[in-house]
Amino acid sequence: MAEKLTIGKALNAGLRRALEQDPKVLIMGEDVGKLGGVFRITDGLQKDFGEDRVIDTPLAESGIIGTAVGLAIRGYRPVCEIQFDGFVYPAYDQIVSQVAKMHFRSQGKVKVPMVIRIPFGGGIGAVEHHSESPEAYFAHTAGLKVVACSSPQDAYTMIQQAIASDDPIVFLEPKRRYHEKGEVDTEATYPLHASRRVRPGTDATVLAYGPMVRTALDAATAAQEDGRDLEVFDLRTLSPLDLEPVFESVRRTGRCVIVHEAPSNVGLGAEIAARITEECFYSLEAPVLRVTGFDTPYPAARLEEDYLPDLDRVLDAVDRTFGW
Amino acid sequence: MAEKLTIGKALNAGLRRALEQDPKVLIMGEDVGKLGGVFRITDGLQKDFGEDRVIDTPLAESGIIGTAVGLAIRGYRPVCEIQFDGFVYPAYDQIVSQVAKMHFRSQGKVKVPMVIRIPFGGGIGAVEHHSESPEAYFAHTAGLKVVACSSPQDAYTMIQQAIASDDPIVFLEPKRRYHEKGEVDTEATYPLHASRRVRPGTDATVLAYGPMVRTALDAATAAQEDGRDLEVFDLRTLSPLDLEPVFESVRRTGRCVIVHEAPSNVGLGAEIAARITEECFYSLEAPVLRVTGFDTPYPAARLEEDYLPDLDRVLDAVDRTFGW
């Protein structure tokens, strides 16, 4: 069954279906109940599933994640909403020292099948702490998996897969794209931890995830006019990365550009560049280039268009790989 | 004046001198006072400078960093001890959202000249959470500077430089090396944020910092026997990285291996590999290789020798760069 949904509505539908299918699934977070979340991603769920399953919590992120660990030990499958990216840090200890390590340290005896939903990234004109891209902090943490959706279809499918998975998963939602619409096939099946070629091309490879997938695709469209045929990947799974298809592409194109909003220094792009260089050393015509946020704190809203990678900066990097 | 000191004693002497020279310098943390810290780095300081300047705090890391921010706003220069690497995460929000951003967001009006001392890394046979290498989490955070000392001389000099700097600095101490001895020239002067070539060589470049510098040097000595002459760098400043001298070296040697204890995925090594590849693309004979902790949580003590990079794993990587 296919219908046209926004990313936000697709997430809502996915959460609803997860709640329906498994009575152990819980949703918890600040304002997720009566309000339906500040982005309305959980809209209507408390009304239909009750306060016992869709829980408005006290205002404390460490409490949200820490109690979710306990609920998971008890057999529940909590889906925690962190209201904005910049507010996940009070829970950082629980996430990196508890959630990430529990299965390993118990030698598999204790599972904490949790999903930590984070609307992430900038571009919405917000005040500080509302536009962060914290994915590297989680991807560097062994024991966590990290995924990012970029389309309504993935929003719908991936959120259900993440909830069904026994792995603890940080689930990143491209908040500036919540309102973008697309077809959703509610019966589609495909693997969660796989990257996807979203545009075939021959001249250079462009990698993106979350909100930057659209930017990369727009850049590819623009490049077409200049006679350049870009291949674009939506990475989808940020930890573990699924780079085999990317290696295959870079071996063909010899050029690669990575796009993300997070600062460059020790970001995902660095890992991907290092891995591609290891695997495609003799195929590279130019070093893998990164188009990212700058190594500054996220700036005031009226500077964010300068801070964030856009079509022009992507094309500029592609140009540079050709000029090497 | 030169004397032979351990890294631990050199830190103690450096802290003492900082306390003497600036009445605004404070030391705060758990057990730093009467006990002198669990590693005795602050031994004797409370006795000599009083409880007002060397403060045993409540057991709360967010409290330590958060109140230090306030003390810094009031004009103090707090030096915060985090007892072990794995216990810095409860303070993560204060560090990345407050300490790191304060100067930027206030457009330079508010400075928080703090030093966050963290004994880091493994190899001491400890239980969990006592052997972490969290540097990537901080290096990815714009607004923080991150340094690591590896010798008594640097321990003595760098801690004073860090305290004197107005930048907020995460100061990483190689806890497994606290007892290693070396000459300390108490009048030595050199820049804080500079990498250093600690062994000249011609065949390949090895990069390390903190506890892995000794490992890299030992590997170089061993390689000498095999007829390979390795150049070794102590990176010292992890953010900002000082890579110009490294680029110069790699352009000469064409081969580079990076060593750190932290997991590989999205670690410092990734950034360095990416930057070297960007800058030395046509000089590289092989991709930059990384010798790191594995992408698993830090294991039980009896597995740590397998987890941690050692001389053999460094040499193995060097070999591989020659076999490319």
Next chain:
Amino acid sequence: MAKGDRGAPARGKEVAGEPAPDFVQLLTPDGERIDKSVGADGVEYTIDLTDEEYRGLYRDLVVIRRLDAEATALQRQGELGIWASLLGQEAAQVGSGRALRPQDMAFPTYREHGVLYCRGIDPILPLSLYRGVDQGAWDPAEFKVNMYTIVIGAQTLHATGYAMGITKDGKVGGDDGEAVICYFGDGATSQGDVNEAFIWSSVFHAPIVFFCQNNQYAISEPIEKQTRIPLYRRADGFGFPGLRVDGNDVLATYAVTRTALDNARHGQGPTLIEAYTYRMGAHTTTDDPTRYRVASEVEEWQARDPIARVRAFVEKQQIADAAFIAEVDEQAKQEALQLRERVLAMPDPHPLTLFDHVYPNGSPVVDAQRERYAEYLDSFEGSAH
């Protein structure tokens, strides 16, 4: 939770129409003066201001509300990115803000526009944050008001540390002692940081007043989601006094805050004040409160308006005449008008300022990025791009 006429459910049951015994109130919603009121801390509070001072408080309240309304309008018109209105909380902010002495330091959240006004901060300054032009425009050292803090509760530890610094500086113990006031909301009381701040303040006997504006909501969540007992009682468990004040009563708020600050500056340690009030508007301009609260509740609180009661009082007591009321309205209008004009005239920041002030001592990495971006921007110069 039923919200009674005086809005003061306290230790026992709330008695409708009567302030609960430990709810400090000095001016009823009808504008009647209460001579003395005993707080949960056992202290009897009273106040005696000059007519000039009463008029001053009225003026503050009216101007602040008007400026706030202007900011809301500016946001609606797209001139601000977002706005966090203080509507309904004017008395809590003016009462506490005016209770500060010049040497005191304030740590606000993101809603303390009224406190800033009382501290002499040009109202344009917080607006640049909400317009997206910067992230903090005033100099905390100059006005003794720290920057706004958006991460809930984080500023409570900063305030505590600052207060510890006051003690270290030997600036407690006399009338010229310094004190800190730290603002936060009802929701914030659930954060670990806030509770750690209570602990540190208690252990170090810091000269600080924790001023909690319980406006009954943390975005959509009513106070019951954060606590089962009145918030001011949180202090009991940490070993310092806590009390509840009618946060819609500017006189009572002024009285309790002044006393608590003076206690702090004299070396008597922290106090927790719960200003019991109500957020009359939305959480911010992006919020829709109709989704989670009923109109009748808002109406009930309308009857306890913080400004109406002062106006009734100053009129009844003939402290102010119609001319004064009109003059204040006119002043408010003019200030709002100027504010609007200045917001519209506010220049956008230059792109390259993005790279400024990342570090006091700079960074070669940031410098290189600035340089490269400058070149990149230049490359478009003259192009049709």
Next chain:
Amino acid sequence: MAKGDRGAPARGKEVAGEPAPDFVQLLTPDGERIDKSVGADGVEYTIDLTDEEYRGLYRDLVVIRRLDAEATALQRQGELGIWASLLGQEAAQVGSGRALRPQDMAFPTYREHGVLYCRGIDPILPLSLYRGVDQGAWDPAEFKVNMYTIVIGAQTLHATGYAMGITKDGKVGGDDGEAVICYFGDGATSQGDVNEAFIWSSVFHAPIVFFCQNNQYAISEPIEKQTRIPLYRRADGFGFPGLRVDGNDVLATYAVTRTALDNARHGQGPTLIEAYTYRMGAHTTTDDPTRYRVASEVEEWQARDPIARVRAFVEKQQIADAAFIAEVDEQAKQEALQLRERVLAMPDPHPLTLFDHVYPNGSPVVDAQRERYAEYLDSFEGSAH
């Protein structure tokens, strides 16, 4: 802080030689039974056990102390990496551990070896953690004791969440209801997480008992560095009962914990129990307590030994004879000997287990690293390396 004979500075001043009125004690240091004792919660506590049960508690205490001493010796001999001794806290652990009903769940710190013993966990299991062989060897689901938690306070939120789950499962309200006990130390009370756990437990009315062993120290820091008032009073600010018990009195500890757990399982929400005790040894084997505390303090507490008083009691009451005492000693010795032998025989983990269990569903990245490391290890095979 002066530590009086009964060690119970409570709300007011401590009266030397007398338990403060709200310090629950049922067995004096001399082994005298106190019939009834009223807690800070206003409840009158008493206990009536069979002789068999009294003997059982004595046996637990003696065996646990002996095993603990063996572990300390093993560490000294290099067989354990580190050891966190429970010396002095046996009564707090046995009293609370035995108060648990089979359906209850415990969340320990790293020092609750005695609780584990009471729950039937083979004492070898916690030792593998301290030997460095693994990070958690028992199955929490089987024994209803979660893994040790080293990050101070983190487990209090896990315990709270688990307790919320009990409520969701409808397992409160009857004698067969379930409850959670969460252990933590005096130092832990300063952590944000612990205070958040108090808030959540209160708001969600969770079936949980917070069991704080106040052993007077957090490593080197005395309790005054964490609080100005007795810790049990922390609960006041969160809206649930708190009380102090003589943590060196196994009977009182048993009585108050049993009641608190039963209250929780019957739907009466959380309780905070402060077990007032003393860490007789070092923080861990790497610690040197002579740097921060005086011998006389330790001697004072020696006089309140948790085992001596039970022995005096069972002997005086002729509940146990010399043969029984000797038999228990012998049992303890035998168990210790076996423990030693089994520790020495414990195999080291295989290097490649390092890659196991990182994720329930595995990871290609980890798999690749395992494979490469296996090949690397193989490359040394047969070499002189």
